[in-house]
Amino acid sequence: MTASSPLLRVERLTKTFRMYHLDSMLHAFEDVSFDLHEGEFLLLRGHNGAGKSTLLRTIWRSYLPVGGHVWYRSSHGDIDLATAADVDIALLRRQEIGFVTQFLNARPRVAAQDIVAEPLRLAGHDPAEALDQARHWLDQFGVRPELWRAYPSTFSGGEQQKVNLARALILPQRLLLLDEPTASLDAGARAALIRRLSDLKAQGVAIIGVFHHPGDVAELIDREINLNTSVVSDQSEQEDYVAL
Numbered sequence: 001m002t003a004s005s006p007l008l009r010v011e012r013l014t015k016t017f018r019m020y021h022l023d024s025m026l027h028a029f030e031d032v033s034f035d036l037h038e039g040e041f042l043l044l045r046g047h048n049g050a051g052k053s054t055l056l057r058t059i060w061r062s063y064l065p066v067g068g069h070v071w072y073r074s075s076h077g078d079i080d081l082a083t084a085a086d087v088d089i090a091l092l093r094r095q096e097i098g099f100v101t102q103f104l105n106a107r108p109r110v111a112a113q114d115i116v117a118e119p120l121r122l123a124g125h126d127p128a129e130a131l132d133q134a135r136h137w138l139d140q141f142g143v144r145p146e147l148w149r150a151y152p153s154t155f156s157g158g159e160q161q162k163v164n165l166a167r168a169l170i171l172p173q174r175l176l177l178l179d180e181p182t183a184s185l186d187a188g189a190r191a192a193l194i195r196r197l198s199d200l201k202a203q204g205v206a207i208i209g210v211f212h213h214p215g216d217v218a219e220l221i222d223r224e225i226n227l228n229t230s231v232v233s234d235q236s237e238q239e240d241y242v243a244l
Protein backbone atom coordinates (compact mmCIF):
# COMPACT_ATOMS: atom_id res chain seq x y z
CA MET A 1 0.00 0.00 0.00
CA THR A 2 1.26 3.52 -0.79
CA ALA A 3 1.16 6.62 1.41
CA SER A 4 -2.20 7.64 -0.13
CA SER A 5 -3.69 4.16 0.31
CA PRO A 6 -5.80 3.34 3.35
CA LEU A 7 -4.22 2.96 6.76
CA LEU A 8 -6.34 -0.14 7.26
CA ARG A 9 -7.90 -2.44 4.67
CA VAL A 10 -10.18 -5.14 6.06
CA GLU A 11 -10.89 -7.79 3.42
CA ARG A 12 -13.61 -10.44 3.68
CA LEU A 13 -12.93 -10.86 7.39
CA THR A 14 -14.83 -13.74 8.96
CA LYS A 15 -14.91 -14.91 12.56
CA THR A 16 -16.49 -18.10 13.80
CA PHE A 17 -16.29 -19.41 17.33
CA ARG A 18 -16.11 -23.12 17.93
CA MET A 19 -18.46 -24.04 20.79
CA TYR A 20 -16.67 -27.14 21.98
CA HIS A 21 -19.20 -28.07 24.65
CA LEU A 22 -22.02 -27.96 22.05
CA ASP A 23 -19.93 -29.38 19.21
CA SER A 24 -21.12 -26.52 17.00
CA MET A 25 -19.92 -23.30 15.36
CA LEU A 26 -21.17 -19.77 15.98
CA HIS A 27 -20.75 -17.10 13.28
CA ALA A 28 -19.83 -13.77 14.88
CA PHE A 29 -19.49 -11.95 11.52
CA GLU A 30 -18.85 -12.95 7.94
CA ASP A 31 -17.16 -11.40 4.89
CA VAL A 32 -16.70 -7.93 6.35
CA SER A 33 -14.71 -5.55 4.12
CA PHE A 34 -13.91 -1.85 4.45
CA ASP A 35 -11.08 0.68 4.08
CA LEU A 36 -10.12 3.22 6.72
CA HIS A 37 -7.95 6.24 5.98
CA GLU A 38 -5.93 8.46 8.29
CA GLY A 39 -8.15 10.86 10.21
CA GLU A 40 -11.33 8.88 9.47
CA PHE A 41 -13.86 7.90 12.11
CA LEU A 42 -15.83 4.71 11.42
CA LEU A 43 -18.81 3.81 13.58
CA LEU A 44 -19.71 0.12 13.98
CA ARG A 45 -23.42 -0.47 14.34
CA GLY A 46 -25.51 -3.58 14.87
CA HIS A 47 -27.87 -5.20 17.32
CA ASN A 48 -26.71 -7.00 20.46
CA GLY A 49 -24.57 -9.93 19.40
CA ALA A 50 -24.05 -8.61 15.84
CA GLY A 51 -20.29 -9.01 16.29
CA LYS A 52 -19.15 -5.41 16.94
CA SER A 53 -16.83 -6.16 19.87
CA THR A 54 -15.60 -9.33 18.20
CA LEU A 55 -14.67 -7.38 15.06
CA LEU A 56 -12.69 -4.86 17.13
CA ARG A 57 -10.99 -7.69 19.02
CA THR A 58 -10.14 -9.47 15.77
CA ILE A 59 -8.50 -6.31 14.39
CA TRP A 60 -6.68 -5.94 17.73
CA ARG A 61 -5.78 -9.62 17.29
CA SER A 62 -7.16 -10.89 20.59
CA TYR A 63 -9.02 -13.24 18.24
CA LEU A 64 -7.75 -14.96 15.12
CA PRO A 65 -10.15 -14.75 12.18
CA VAL A 66 -11.11 -17.93 10.30
CA GLY A 67 -10.81 -16.07 6.98
CA GLY A 68 -9.86 -12.76 5.43
CA HIS A 69 -7.19 -10.13 5.95
CA VAL A 70 -6.53 -7.02 8.03
CA TRP A 71 -3.94 -5.08 6.04
CA TYR A 72 -2.39 -2.34 8.15
CA ARG A 73 0.05 0.26 6.77
CA SER A 74 2.41 0.41 9.75
CA SER A 75 5.36 2.80 9.97
CA HIS A 76 7.53 -0.31 9.46
CA GLY A 77 5.68 -1.42 6.29
CA ASP A 78 2.46 -3.22 5.35
CA ILE A 79 1.42 -6.06 7.62
CA ASP A 80 -1.57 -8.43 7.77
CA LEU A 81 -2.73 -8.27 11.39
CA ALA A 82 -4.67 -11.49 10.81
CA THR A 83 -1.50 -13.51 10.35
CA ALA A 84 1.32 -11.37 11.81
CA ALA A 85 3.67 -12.84 14.41
CA ASP A 86 2.74 -12.18 18.04
CA VAL A 87 5.97 -10.22 18.54
CA ASP A 88 5.00 -7.80 15.74
CA ILE A 89 1.50 -7.42 17.15
CA ALA A 90 2.99 -6.62 20.58
CA LEU A 91 5.22 -3.92 19.03
CA LEU A 92 2.31 -2.34 17.13
CA ARG A 93 0.21 -2.32 20.28
CA ARG A 94 2.98 -0.45 22.07
CA GLN A 95 3.67 2.04 19.29
CA GLU A 96 0.75 2.49 16.91
CA ILE A 97 -2.54 0.83 17.75
CA GLY A 98 -4.64 1.59 20.82
CA PHE A 99 -7.66 -0.23 22.20
CA VAL A 100 -10.07 1.07 24.83
CA THR A 101 -12.70 -1.11 26.47
CA GLN A 102 -14.96 -0.44 29.40
CA PHE A 103 -12.78 -2.63 31.56
CA LEU A 104 -9.58 -1.43 33.20
CA ASN A 105 -6.74 -3.89 33.16
CA ALA A 106 -5.91 -2.79 36.74
CA ARG A 107 -2.57 -3.99 37.93
CA PRO A 108 -2.17 -4.43 41.65
CA ARG A 109 -0.25 -1.76 43.56
CA VAL A 110 0.42 0.58 40.63
CA ALA A 111 -0.78 4.17 41.18
CA ALA A 112 -3.28 5.66 38.72
CA GLN A 113 -0.82 8.36 37.63
CA ASP A 114 1.85 5.74 36.86
CA ILE A 115 -0.58 3.60 34.84
CA VAL A 116 -1.46 6.66 32.76
CA ALA A 117 2.16 7.87 32.38
CA GLU A 118 3.50 4.47 31.31
CA PRO A 119 2.93 4.78 27.51
CA LEU A 120 4.88 8.05 27.49
CA ARG A 121 7.71 6.58 29.58
CA LEU A 122 7.90 3.53 27.28
CA ALA A 123 8.07 5.90 24.30
CA GLY A 124 11.17 7.50 25.86
CA HIS A 125 9.68 10.68 27.36
CA ASP A 126 11.27 12.24 30.41
CA PRO A 127 9.64 10.57 33.49
CA ALA A 128 8.82 13.89 35.21
CA GLU A 129 7.21 15.23 32.04
CA ALA A 130 5.29 11.94 31.59
CA LEU A 131 3.94 12.29 35.13
CA ASP A 132 2.87 15.89 34.49
CA GLN A 133 1.05 14.81 31.35
CA ALA A 134 -0.60 11.93 33.21
CA ARG A 135 -1.92 14.29 35.88
CA HIS A 136 -3.13 16.66 33.19
CA TRP A 137 -5.21 13.90 31.55
CA LEU A 138 -6.50 12.52 34.83
CA ASP A 139 -7.62 16.05 35.61
CA GLN A 140 -9.21 16.50 32.16
CA PHE A 141 -11.25 13.32 32.61
CA GLY A 142 -12.30 14.41 36.10
CA VAL A 143 -10.34 12.03 38.35
CA ARG A 144 -9.94 13.77 41.71
CA PRO A 145 -6.31 14.70 42.63
CA GLU A 146 -6.52 12.71 45.88
CA LEU A 147 -6.89 9.55 43.75
CA TRP A 148 -3.90 10.15 41.47
CA ARG A 149 -1.47 8.27 43.72
CA ALA A 150 -4.02 5.60 44.76
CA TYR A 151 -4.43 2.13 43.25
CA PRO A 152 -7.30 1.95 40.70
CA SER A 153 -8.31 -1.59 41.71
CA THR A 154 -10.50 0.01 44.38
CA PHE A 155 -11.88 2.80 42.14
CA SER A 156 -15.52 3.04 41.06
CA GLY A 157 -16.40 1.75 37.58
CA GLY A 158 -16.52 5.27 36.15
CA GLU A 159 -13.21 6.24 37.79
CA GLN A 160 -11.54 3.13 36.40
CA GLN A 161 -12.86 3.97 32.95
CA LYS A 162 -11.41 7.48 33.22
CA VAL A 163 -7.97 6.06 34.10
CA ASN A 164 -8.34 3.69 31.16
CA LEU A 165 -9.11 6.52 28.76
CA ALA A 166 -6.37 8.79 30.07
CA ARG A 167 -3.84 6.00 29.54
CA ALA A 168 -5.13 5.01 26.11
CA LEU A 169 -5.34 8.55 24.76
CA ILE A 170 -2.27 10.16 26.33
CA LEU A 171 -0.08 9.28 23.35
CA PRO A 172 -1.54 9.73 19.87
CA GLN A 173 -1.68 6.35 18.12
CA ARG A 174 -2.18 5.88 14.39
CA LEU A 175 -5.20 3.60 14.83
CA LEU A 176 -7.59 3.67 17.77
CA LEU A 177 -10.19 0.98 18.53
CA LEU A 178 -12.92 2.04 20.95
CA ASP A 179 -15.36 -0.43 22.48
CA GLU A 180 -18.10 1.53 24.24
CA PRO A 181 -15.68 4.03 25.80
CA THR A 182 -18.48 6.29 27.08
CA ALA A 183 -20.19 3.53 29.08
CA SER A 184 -20.25 4.57 32.76
CA LEU A 185 -18.80 8.05 32.13
CA ASP A 186 -20.39 11.19 33.57
CA ALA A 187 -21.21 14.18 31.32
CA GLY A 188 -17.95 16.03 32.04
CA ALA A 189 -15.77 13.03 31.15
CA ARG A 190 -17.86 12.35 28.03
CA ALA A 191 -17.27 15.91 26.86
CA ALA A 192 -13.50 15.60 27.59
CA LEU A 193 -13.39 12.35 25.63
CA ILE A 194 -15.12 13.85 22.62
CA ARG A 195 -12.76 16.86 22.66
CA ARG A 196 -9.74 14.52 22.79
CA LEU A 197 -11.07 12.27 20.00
CA SER A 198 -11.74 15.31 17.86
CA ASP A 199 -8.12 16.55 18.38
CA LEU A 200 -6.70 13.09 17.62
CA LYS A 201 -8.79 12.80 14.47
CA ALA A 202 -7.53 16.23 13.35
CA GLN A 203 -3.97 14.94 13.89
CA GLY A 204 -4.71 12.05 11.49
CA VAL A 205 -5.54 9.28 13.93
CA ALA A 206 -7.95 6.76 12.37
CA ILE A 207 -10.68 5.61 14.75
CA ILE A 208 -13.12 2.66 14.77
CA GLY A 209 -15.70 2.83 17.52
CA VAL A 210 -18.70 1.07 19.03
CA PHE A 211 -20.94 3.43 20.99
CA HIS A 212 -24.07 2.58 22.90
CA HIS A 213 -25.25 6.14 22.23
CA PRO A 214 -23.74 7.09 18.82
CA GLY A 215 -25.27 10.56 19.23
CA ASP A 216 -22.40 11.24 21.67
CA VAL A 217 -19.95 11.27 18.77
CA ALA A 218 -22.27 12.33 15.93
CA GLU A 219 -20.06 15.20 14.80
CA LEU A 220 -17.00 12.92 14.46
CA ILE A 221 -18.49 10.13 12.34
CA ASP A 222 -17.37 9.89 8.71
CA ARG A 223 -18.77 6.46 7.85
CA GLU A 224 -20.79 3.68 9.39
CA ILE A 225 -20.79 -0.05 8.96
CA ASN A 226 -23.85 -1.98 9.99
CA LEU A 227 -22.98 -5.53 10.94
CA ASN A 228 -26.60 -6.64 10.73
CA THR A 229 -26.55 -6.05 7.01
CA SER A 230 -22.80 -5.65 6.37
CA VAL A 231 -23.30 -2.42 4.46
CA VAL A 232 -20.97 0.58 4.64
CA SER A 233 -22.51 4.02 4.34
CA ASP A 234 -20.62 7.23 3.75
CA GLN A 235 -21.91 10.05 5.95
CA SER A 236 -21.19 12.67 3.29
CA GLU A 237 -22.65 10.69 0.36
CA GLN A 238 -25.54 8.69 1.69
CA GLU A 239 -26.46 7.34 -1.76
CA ASP A 240 -22.99 5.85 -2.22
CA TYR A 241 -23.52 2.45 -0.63
CA VAL A 242 -20.88 -0.19 -1.01
CA ALA A 243 -22.05 -3.76 -0.73
CA LEU A 244 -19.54 -5.91 1.13
Ligand SMILES: Nc1ncnc2c1ncn2[C@@H]1O[C@H](COP(=O)(O)OP(=O)(O)OP(=O)(O)O)[C@@H](O)[C@H]1O
Pocket (backbone or CB within 6 Å): 017, 026, 027, 028, 046, 047, 048, 049, 050, 051, 052, 053, 054, 055
Ligand atom coordinates in the same frame (compact mmCIF):
# COMPACT_ATOMS: atom_id res chain seq x y z
N1 LIG B 1 -15.18 -15.89 23.15
C1 LIG B 1 -16.36 -16.23 22.60
N2 LIG B 1 -16.73 -17.52 22.47
C2 LIG B 1 -17.90 -17.87 21.90
N3 LIG B 1 -18.80 -16.98 21.42
C3 LIG B 1 -18.49 -15.68 21.52
C4 LIG B 1 -17.26 -15.22 22.12
N4 LIG B 1 -17.23 -13.88 22.06
C5 LIG B 1 -18.39 -13.49 21.48
N5 LIG B 1 -19.13 -14.57 21.15
C6 LIG B 1 -20.43 -14.57 20.48
O1 LIG B 1 -20.29 -13.84 19.27
C7 LIG B 1 -21.45 -13.04 19.01
C8 LIG B 1 -21.01 -11.60 18.82
O2 LIG B 1 -20.63 -11.07 20.09
P1 LIG B 1 -20.13 -9.57 20.28
O3 LIG B 1 -19.77 -9.39 21.71
O4 LIG B 1 -19.11 -9.29 19.26
O5 LIG B 1 -21.45 -8.76 19.92
P2 LIG B 1 -21.74 -7.20 20.00
O6 LIG B 1 -22.27 -6.77 18.68
O7 LIG B 1 -20.53 -6.46 20.50
O8 LIG B 1 -22.91 -7.18 21.06
P3 LIG B 1 -23.37 -6.12 22.20
O9 LIG B 1 -24.00 -4.95 21.48
O10 LIG B 1 -24.37 -6.90 22.98
O11 LIG B 1 -22.16 -5.74 23.00
C9 LIG B 1 -22.38 -13.25 20.18
O12 LIG B 1 -23.39 -14.15 19.79
C10 LIG B 1 -21.50 -13.84 21.27
O13 LIG B 1 -22.22 -14.75 22.08
